Each structure stands twice: as C-alpha cells, then as structure tokens.
Amino acid sequence: xxxxIVPAYNEGKRIAHVVATLTPVVDRVIVVDxxxxxxxxxxxxxxxxxxxxxxxxxxxxxxxxxxxAFARGIGAEYVVHFDGDGQFDATEITNALAHLQDAEADIxxxxxxxRESQRMPWFKRRVLHPIARLVDRLLGAVRLSDxxxxxxxxxxxxxxxxxxxxDRMAHASEIPQQVRKHNLTYVEFPVTVTYHEYxxxxxxxxxxxxxxxxxxx
Amino acid sequence: MLFxxxxxxxxxxxxxxxxxxxxxxGMSVRGRTMWALLWAVALLIVWEPSTTDSLxxxxxIGRGVDVILYxxxxxxxxxxxxxxxxxxxxxxxxxKVVRDRALEEVTE
Numbered sequence: 474x475x476x477x478i479v480p481a482y483n484e485g486k487r488i489a490h491v492v493a494t495l496t497p498v499v500d501r502v503i504v505v506d507x508x509x510x511x512x513x514x515x516x517x518x519x520x521x522x523x524x525x526x527x528x529x530x531x532x533x534x535x536x537x538x539x540x541x542a543f544a545r546g547i548g549a550e551y552v553v554h555f556d557g558d559g560q561f562d563a564t565e566i567t568n569a570l571a572h573l574q575d576a577e578a579d580i581x582x583x584x585x586x587x588r589e590s591q592r593m594p595w596f597k598r599r600v601l602h603p604i605a606r607l608v609d610r611l612l613g614a615v616r617l618s619d620x621x622x623x624x625x626x627x628x629x630x631x632x633x634x635x636x637x638x639x640d641r642m643a644h645a646s647e648i649p650q651q652v653r654k655h656n657l658t659y660v661e662f663p664v665t666v667t668y669h670e671y672x673x674x675x676x677x678x679x680x681x682x683x684x685x686x687x688x689x690x
Numbered sequence: 691m692l693f694x695x696x697x698x699x700x701x702x703x704x705x706x707x708x709x710x711x712x713x714x715x716g717m718s719v720r721g722r723t724m725w726a727l728l729w730a731v732a733l734l735i736v737w738e739p740s741t742t743d744s745l746x747x748x749x750x751i752g753r754g755v756d757v758i759l760y761x762x763x764x765x766x767x768x769x770x771x772x773x774x775x776x777x778x779x780x781x782x783x784x785x786k787v788v789r790d791r792a793l794e795e796v797t798e
Binding site: 505523524525526527528529531535538539542543546638640 | 781782784785788789791792793795796
C-alpha cells in the first residue's frame with residue numbers, strides 16, 4: 474500500500490486540488506491538519522483524504538510523524554511526503570517510486586538541483602543552500618544535493634526506523650541524519666517545485682540550526 | 691542602610707515564597723533548601739560585603755563585587771540552559787498528547 478502523507482496548515486484553498494492530484498497515483502491520502510484556522514480539514518475530507526487533526530499547532534515535522542504513526546498502523550509499504558501547498562507535481566511520484574524500487578534503496582529524496590531547468594531564486598541556490606548543506610554535513614547528515622526538499626518516499630524499513638523528533642522545520646535535517654545513523658540506503662530523484670509567493674523566510678535557517686543543536690543537549 | 695533593610699524584607703518574602711509555594715507545587719525539600727540557602731547567602735553578602743573580598747583574593751579576581759557578578763552571570767546562564775532543556779521536554783510531551791488524540795479521532 475502506497476500512502477501519501479500531506480502535512481497542511483491553512484491550505485484550505487489548495488488542499489482539495491493536492492488531494493485530487495494524489496488520489497490517482499497512491500492508494501491512500503493522509504492529510505495531517507496542523508490546527509489550521511481555515512477549512513483545510515473539511516476540504517481535505519471532502520476531496521477523499523483521511524484527515525488527522527492536531528488540536529494544537531505542532532509544526533511540519535510533528536505532522537509528518539503523526540502521519541507516520543498512522544501509516545505504520547495500517548501497514549503501509551511506502552509513504553510519500555508531499556507538501557500541502559501544491560508546490561510538487563504528483564505525476565512524478567510513479568517514476569520516483571520506480572526509481573526507489575529499482576535502486577533497492579530505503580528512502581528517496583527529491584531534489585531541485587538534479588534538473589537544469591529548475592528555477593530557484595539566486596540567493597537561495599547560491600548562498601542559503603550551500604550553507605545549509607555544510608551545516609547538515611557537520612551535524613551528521615548524509616550528502617544530499619537538496620537538503621530541504623519536502624518530497625520523499627520511504628519504504629517500510631525506513632518508515633519503521635525513522636522517528637521524527639524535530640517538530641518544526643529541522644526535521645528536514647533530522648531525516649538525513651537518521652538515514653546515516655541507521656545505515657539506511659538512499660537515492661535522489663529530480664523533482665519539479667513550483668514556488669508560491671509565500672514560503673520559509675531566509676531567517677528560518679537560524680531557527681533550524683537552533684532546534685538541531687538544542688535537541689543534542 | 692536603607693538598601694540593606696529593603697533587601698532583607700525582599701529576602702524574607704522570597705524565602706517564605708520558596709518554602710510555601712515550592713511545597714505546594716511539589717518542589718523537593720532539597721530544591722527548596724538550595725533556594726533558601728541562596729537567598730541567605732545573598733543576604734549575608736549585602737550586610738557584610740567584605741566577606742566576598744577574601745574569596746576574590748583567593749580566586750585572583752580582585753574585588754568582591756566582581757566575584758558576585760561573575761557568579762551571578764554563570765548561575766543565570768546555567769538556569770537558562772536548564773530551562774531550555776525542560777521546555778524542550780514539555781514541547782515533546784505536548785506533541786505526544788496532540789498526536790495520540792489525532793490518531794484516536796481520525797476521520798475518513
């Protein structure tokens with residue numbers, strides 16, 4: 474069973490479309506509504522998703538781990554991490570999954586940098602991401618071309634081995650760290666990311682480093 | 691002299707609070723004793739500032755007041771560190787409760 478886990482916070486306008494695009498390519502869509510104050514949960518449910526609702530906002534990492542716990546309970550063989558804002562292309566899941574299976578790896582990480590045509594703001598590509606890659610390597614993560622890409626596919630072994638403890642955005646660094654720690658095998662796959670007006674600010678990186686260091690105390 | 695009197699009143703209140711409120715919220719006897727002792731030492735230093743001078747000389751710092759400042763800063767940093775850890779533990783516990791409830795109430 475292939476399960477898509479979609480963490481969502483105030484994505485009422487986009488979530489129905491995201492669920493609709495996922496439904497043909499996975500067996501089950503799980504939306505984890507992280508205490509949105511709009512109608513994200515109702516829209517996702519109406520679109521056919523299974524909805525888990527956080528009664529307090531706990532962050533994207535916590536929402537993914539809630540989805541993991543549910544997926545483990547229903548015996549999922551593969552889980553796909555997919556953002557709720559519609560920035561990923563669901564049609565790429567089939568090829569990505571085939572790539573993961575062909576490589577016999579435990580986890581697949583999406584990457585914006587394996588495809589030349591990918592558009593990304595210059596500052597992010599040339600300044601923020603090289604710094605993030607360096608910090609992640611120093612903190613024990615595996616080597617990735619795109620450290621903070623939310624598109625991932627985990628097989629059953631990875632699903633049962635990786636337990637996300639970073640509630641907020643630092644989970645994106647924690648997962649590659651756990652891959653290295655537990656000797657899981659991984660591959661990267663080029664994915665398309667469509668940027669919206671909003672997203673993480675450039676200063677979010679400081680909060681991520683702070684969370685990673687605090688967790689080590 | 692006025693400062694010493696005001697500080698004594700404050701310390702008296704602080705020790706009373708430490709003993710009474712600490713007991714009510716479940717602070718250990720050891721914890722309450724440590725805080726009470728800390729306030730008592732502060733009171734001693736305020737009334738007899740020269741007591742820190744000999745300690746300062748032994749430590750090679752110079753002035754007694756500097757010993758107090760350095761110790762206070764070190765203690766405060768340690769306290770912040772402990773609070774960060776406690777806060778992080780509480781955050782994890784909140785997430786667990788929120789997650790368990792979400793899994794119980796799952797809807798199709």
